[in-house]
Amino acid sequence: xxxxxxxxxxxxxxxxxxxxxxxxxxxxxxxxxxxxxxxxxxxxxxxxxxxxxxxxxxxxxxxxxxxxxxxxxxxxxxxxxxxxxxxxxxxxxxxxxxxxxxxxxxxxxxxxxxxxxxxxxxxxxxxxxxxxxxxxxxxxxxxxxxxxxxxxxxxxxxxxxxxxxxxxxxxxxxxxxxxxxxxxxxxxxxxxxxxxxxxxxxxxxxxxxxxxxxxxxxxxxxxxxxxxxxxxxxxxxxxxxxxxxxxxxxxxxxxxxxxxxxxxxxxxxxxxxxxxxxxxxxxxxxxxxxxxxxxxxxxxxxxxxxxxxxxxxxxxxxxxxxxxxxxxxxxxxxxxxxxxxxxxxxxxxxxxxxxxxxxxxxxxxxxxxxxxxxxxxxxxxxxx
Amino acid sequence: xxxxxxxxxxxxxxxxxxxxxxxxxxxxxxxxxxxxxxxxxxxxxxxxxxxxxxxxxxxxxxxxxxxxxxxxxxxxxxxxxxxxxxxxxxxxxxxxxxxxxxxxxxxxxxxxxxxxxxxxxxxxxxxxxxxxxxxxxxxxxxxxxxxxxxxxxxxxxxxxxxxxxxxxxxxxxxxxxxxxxxxxxxxxxxxxxxxxxxxxxxxxxxxxxxxxxxxxxxxxxxxxxxxxxxxxxxxxxxxxxxxxxxxxxxxxxxxxxxxxxxxxxxxxxxxxxxxxxxxxxxxxxxxxxxxxxxxxxxxxxxxxxxxxxxxxxxxxxxxxxxxxxxxxxxxxxxxxxxxxxxxxxxxxxxxxxxxxxxxxxxxxxx
Numbered sequence: 028x029x030x031x032x033x034x035x036x037x038x039x040x041x042x043x044x045x046x047x048x049x050x051x052x053x054x055x056x057x058x059x060x061x062x063x064x065x066x067x068x069x070x071x072x073x074x075x076x077x078x079x080x081x082x083x084x085x086x087x088x089x090x091x092x093x094x095x096x097x098x099x100x101x102x103x104x105x106x107x108x109x110x111x112x113x114x115x116x117x118x119x120x121x122x123x124x125x126x127x128x129x130x131x132x133x134x135x136x137x138x139x140x141x142x143x144x145x146x147x148x149x150x151x152x153x154x155x156x157x158x159x160x161x162x163x164x165x166x167x168x169x170x171x172x173x174x175x176x177x178x179x180x181x182x183x184x185x186x187x188x189x190x191x192x193x194x195x196x197x198x199x200x201x202x203x204x205x206x207x208x209x210x211x212x213x214x215x216x217x218x219x220x221x222x223x224x225x226x227x228x229x230x231x232x233x234x235x236x237x238x239x240x241x242x243x244x245x246x247x248x249x250x251x252x253x254x255x256x257x258x259x260x261x262x263x264x265x266x267x268x269x270x271x272x273x274x275x276x277x278x279x280x281x282x283x284x285x286x287x288x289x290x291x292x293x294x295x296x297x298x299x300x301x302x303x304x305x306x307x308x309x310x311x312x313x314x315x316x317x318x319x320x321x322x323x324x325x326x327x328x329x330x331x332x333x334x335x336x337x338x339x340x341x342x343x344x345x346x347x348x349x350x351x352x353x354x355x356x357x358x359x360x361x362x363x364x365x366x367x368x369x370x371x372x373x374x375x376x377x378x379x380x381x382x383x384x385x386x387x388x389x390x391x392x393x394x395x396x397x398x399x400x401x402x403x404x405x406x407x408x409x410x411x
Numbered sequence: 412x413x414x415x416x417x418x419x420x421x422x423x424x425x426x427x428x429x430x431x432x433x434x435x436x437x438x439x440x441x442x443x444x445x446x447x448x449x450x451x452x453x454x455x456x457x458x459x460x461x462x463x464x465x466x467x468x469x470x471x472x473x474x475x476x477x478x479x480x481x482x483x484x485x486x487x488x489x490x491x492x493x494x495x496x497x498x499x500x501x502x503x504x505x506x507x508x509x510x511x512x513x514x515x516x517x518x519x520x521x522x523x524x525x526x527x528x529x530x531x532x533x534x535x536x537x538x539x540x541x542x543x544x545x546x547x548x549x550x551x552x553x554x555x556x557x558x559x560x561x562x563x564x565x566x567x568x569x570x571x572x573x574x575x576x577x578x579x580x581x582x583x584x585x586x587x588x589x590x591x592x593x594x595x596x597x598x599x600x601x602x603x604x605x606x607x608x609x610x611x612x613x614x615x616x617x618x619x620x621x622x623x624x625x626x627x628x629x630x631x632x633x634x635x636x637x638x639x640x641x642x643x644x645x646x647x648x649x650x651x652x653x654x655x656x657x658x659x660x661x662x663x664x665x666x667x668x669x670x671x672x673x674x675x676x677x678x679x680x681x682x683x684x685x686x687x688x689x690x691x692x693x694x695x696x697x698x699x700x701x702x703x704x705x706x707x708x709x710x711x712x713x714x715x716x717x718x719x720x721x722x723x724x725x726x727x728x729x730x731x732x733x734x735x736x737x738x739x740x741x742x743x744x745x746x747x748x749x750x751x752x753x754x755x756x757x758x759x760x761x762x763x764x765x766x767x768x769x770x771x772x773x774x775x776x777x
Contacts, residue, residue, distance in 0.1 A: 072539035211420045215442070215758070284533060285605055295758075296426060378605045379533025381759045382442055 033174070040170045045180045049151045056363075057316040058113035064371050065112065071375035077109030120312070125305035128208065135207035140303065140310035143200025147317035149193050153186040154324050155179035157334050157356040158248040178334075178356055179248065186247035187239065191232055194280070194321065197314065198224040204311070205299035216298030219382055224280060226389040231276035233397035237269045237404040238329045251333035258340030262407045266339040269400050270330035272393060274369075277322035279385070281315060284374040286385055323366035327359055331366075334359045417445060424453045428531045428762050431772030433746075435761065442757050447750040451743075454776035462736045467493050467567060467702045470736070475561035477738065478774035480523045482562045483516035483552070484715040490565040491646055492711035492722035497567075497702060503648070505569035505694040510648040511582075511685035512555065512564055514678040518589075519548045520716035520769075521675050525596060528668070528766035532609050537599050544585075544592050551581050567702070569695035582686055589679050593672065600668070610665035614752040614764035617662050624748040628718025628741050630768060633670045634662035640714035651688070652681050664767040703729050717741040717769050742774040 033041070062077065069076025079092045091111035098108050127136055157178025166172045183189055198221060205217020239245060241262055242253040254266070279286035295301070300311045331338040334354035337345060346352050380388065423434040432453035438446040458477055462470040474485040487509055494501060501509075522541040529537040549559040554575055556564045565571075600606045616626065618634040631638055639656040641649040657673035659666035704726030712721040718741025727734035745768050752768075753761045 068535070072536045073543060074539060211418060215420075215439075219442075287533075375536050376599070377534065377603060378529070378600075378609060380605055381609055381757060383757060384608050 037171055037174065041174060041176075042180055044171070044176065046152075048176075049180065050148070053148065053151065053317055053320065056320060056367075057313055058117060060316050060319065060367050060371075061116055062110060062113040063367070064374075066106065066109070067368060067371040068375050071372070075109075077112040079109055080111050080115040120306055120309035123305040125307060126302075128210065128302050130209045131302065132207040132209065135203050136302075137307070139200045139204030139207055140307045140314070141200075142203065143197050143314040144310040144317075146193055146195075146197035146200065147314045147321060150190050150321050152180045153183055153189045153193075153247060154321070155182070155186070155247045155251065155328065155333075156324075156359050158252060158354055161356065182246065182248060185245045187235060187245045187250065190247075190321075190325065191228075191235070194318070195224075195228055197318065200311070200314065201299050204303065208299075208302035210302050212296045213299050213301045216295045216301070219295075220282065220299055223282075223286065223382075223385055223389075226386055227276050227279040227286075227393075230272065230389060230393035230397045231280055233394065233401055234269050234273040234276060235325070235329065237265060237397075237400045240401060240404040240408055241265075243408070247328065251328045251335075254329055254340060255332040255335040255337075255342045256340075256346055257343065259407065259411050261410075262404070263339050263341065265400055265403055265407065266330050268396075269404075270326060270339070272397050272400065273326055273330065274322075274366075275388075276393060277326060278370070278373065279389070281318040281322055281370075283315075283319065283370055285377050285380050287379060319367060319370055320363060323363045323370075324359075326366055327362040331362045332358070333362075338362075422761065424450075428527075428765065430527060430765060430770055433765070433770060433772055433775075435749075437758070437761065439758065442759075444753050444756055444758060444761060447753045447761065449746055449749055451746070451772070451775050454772045456777065458777040459736050459738060463733055466731045467704075467733065470733070471565070471567075472561070472563050475563055476773060477740065477777055478520075478715065478717065478720075478742065478771045479560060480771050481516050481520040481716045482560060483512050483564050484520070484713065484720060486562060486564045487513050487647065488711060488713040488715070488720050488722050490567050491713065492709055492724050493567050493702070495711050496704065496707055496709045496724050496726055499568050499696050499698065501569050501696055502693045503690045504573075504692045505565075505696075506648040507685050507689050508570060508574060508694065509565060510652065511682055511689075512552070513647065514681045514685070515548050515551055517678045517716045518675055518682075519545050521671050521678075522548070524671060524716075524766075524769040525668075528763075528769070529600065531762045531766040532606065534600060534603075534606065537596055540592065540595055540599075544589065547581075547585050551578070551585065554578055554581055566695065568698045569693070571695075573694050579686060582682065586679060586683055586686075590676075593675060597672065601672075607665060609759075609763055610668060610767075611661075611663055613664045613756065613760050614767055615663050616748055616752050620751060621662075621748065624751070625744045626718070626748050628714070628716070628745065629667055629670045629674060630718070630745055630748070632656065632658045633666040635660040640712050640719055644712060646711075646713055648685070649681075652684050654681050654684075664763055667767045701731065703731060704733070708735075712739070715741055717771070717774070718745055738777060740774045740777060742768075742770045742772075743777075746770055746775055 066076040079095060084092065095108045095111060127133060155178060159177065160175030161178050163175045164171050164173060201224070202217045202221045205213040205220070238250055238254055241258065242250045244250055244253070258266070278284070300308050303311060327333055332342050334356055335342040336351050336358050418439045420437050420439060421434060422437055424432040434450040434453065436448040436450060437444055458473045462473050465473070471486055471489050474489045475482040477485050522545045526538040526541040552562050552564070553559050555578065556562050616630060616634060618636050621631045621634045622636065627638065635658055637656050637658045640646070642656055654677045657670050657677065659670050706728050707726040708724065710721055710723045712719050719739065720741055721739030723735070723737040723739065724733045725735035749764060749768060752764045
């Protein structure tokens with residue numbers, strides 16, 4: 028993007044700014060997603076969802092409660108009544124007693140949630156929200172003055188490989204946490220999760236291989252741009268199928284309904300995090316939601332056109348139009364939000380698969396289908 | 412280095428989906444259940460013994476608290492058993508109202524079953540939908556007798572009071588919307604691929620095994636045996652009602668699901684008939700102030716939502732309370748079949764099977 032080579036210091040400072048921006052994005056979107064989950068599920072299920080923080084009448088939360096309650100009288104705005112709930116959630120996770128079971132493996136027990144969390148967050152280093160500069164720092168700014176603030180942290184030429192590699196570390200957090208708990212239900216949950224995530228990583232990777240084959244690059248920005256604007260019409264049905272396959276695997280990777288085997292609250296109490304409490308549980312919880320964002324971001328970037336408006340490679344027909352022709356970070360974020368909504372919507376609609384059935388879905392259906400898609404993608408690429 | 416051994420886990424008494432305080436000792440080979448032993452008694456209150464020390468009039472409040480999801484059905488069995496013991500004839504209007512409330516209770520109980528069964532399998536939304544309709548039913552109970560869960564709805568010899576004003580409107584409103592609500596549940600579940608995968612062929616209990624185990628109710632009917640006490644030994648006003656006993660032959664969890672859904676439709680039909688054909692007249696028989704029993708014994712079976720609910724009462728000469736009281740609780744007997752249904756299946760099927768047996772621990776432990 029920027030032809031002028033940066034000094035090491037400039038690179039570091041820029042990366043730190045961008046990392047901060049991404050972390051802020053994550054920690055705004057994740058609590059909002061948990062709030063949205065309450066509300067969307069609520070409206071799915073003919074109830075209101077969160078409307079206040081229970082019992083708080085005084086202090087800051089009391090003030091929030093009172094005002095939120097008043098807000099409930101306004102049309103439309105009443106939907107976000109209960110918004111302070113997400114602050115309440117965070118406060119609760121932070122101040123809950125943190126219990127480490129006596130017989131647990133202390134070190135592993137502590138490392139595991141961190142591992143899950145780190146794996147989820149580091150992935151964002153390679154995800155590109157916007158292929159160009161969002162704004163330029165003013166000249167007067169120290170060190171990075173005059174440099175563009177890009178919509179991605181690094182522009183790796185193996186971006187996708189990095190994302191997949193790091194994301195697969197997350198399963199260690201779950202398995203180690205389950206093992207370290209030294210308890211039976213977490214053990215079962217951990218084993219299930221290990222088998223499930225390893226199985227689903229195969230079709231997940233294969234379904235992303237089709238875009239790689241179509242574009243011939245692993246660079247995140249190039250892939251997004253080419254997929255959105257340079258695909259032949261024959262590739263579009265492939266992208267639609269690929270999107271559905273990827274999303275299915277994504278549900279399994281993030282342990283969401285209908286594939287929430289590792290947790291499977293009704294069978295395994297709470298699955299791998301049964302023994303976890305306080306912020307350690309919070310880390311697992313956050314990791315799940317961050318993974319949802321990662322999956323949504325990848326699906327958006329490769330199949331839904333990323334920062335370009337139209338999905339599945341249709342954008343090339345409106346590229347010349349003003350306003351909506353160019354890339355815009357708002358489209359990217361809007362599509363992520365839509366996919367997050369889909370996650371919640373599905374949870375409110377369908378029941379849970381059984382463990383062996385999940386494996387059947389992966390090995391009998393998803394892997395053959397993704398292989399076919401990859402093969403067809405290769406044909407398309409060869410023909411084009 | 413690796414030993415191949417079975418893992419023994421305790422599912423319950425504190426577990427999200429053992430429906431109360433049921434404890435299952437499971438032996439697992441990987442995810443496959445090799446042995447399942449239900450342990451009960453965590454909710455034992457000695458209802459039978461307590462009732463032996465209460466007068467015939469007082470015992471009914473304890474029957475509320477056995478199967479707390481179907482208190483009215485328990486009340487009905489108790490009241491009718493005692494009426495049988497003393498040879499009391501209940502006025503026709505009272506019998507109709509009893510039938511009506513009993514069917515509402517069946518709906519409420521089946522709604523709870525659908526809710527928890529769905530929730531166990533992960534269908535969260537249906538849980539809240541069914542509770543919406545159950546709320547309306549509880550309102551009807553409240554309008555009739557003032558309480559919602561532990562109703563103590565009837566009196567020996569009839570009813571304490573006639574229907575309150577506005578009751579008919581409540582019932583008609585409910586009946587008008589209920590078929591749509593049923594369709595709503597069915598849209599979510601009946602043809603849902605995941606729901607079918609989780610329930611078809613799961614927790615099989617063939618008719619001969621079911622009969623050998625003494626299993627009754629929808630579980631037996633889903634195995635193809637059309638045994639329903641409302642038809643076989645009619646009580647209350649069931650003789651005069653026109654309804655069908657739904658049966659299936661698949662004997663699996665999905666068949667039980669379909670049977671119970673059809674039962675709910677039939678219950679709505681019975682309620683409609685009760686409301687339309689409600690006779691005029693008194694609701695209470697003439698009774699002495701104090702009931703003193705003769706040497707006598709009686710077993711009275713009713714079709715509770717979960718199966719055959721039998722009350723066995725022995726009278727003692729001149730006594731104000733029963734000499735012996737025993738309850739044949741359907742949940743208790745049905746639970747016996749659980750090991751047979753789950754051994755050799757997966758852990759996840761245990762949950763589905765507990766759900767489909769529709770156990771309520773208050774009734775099992777008594």
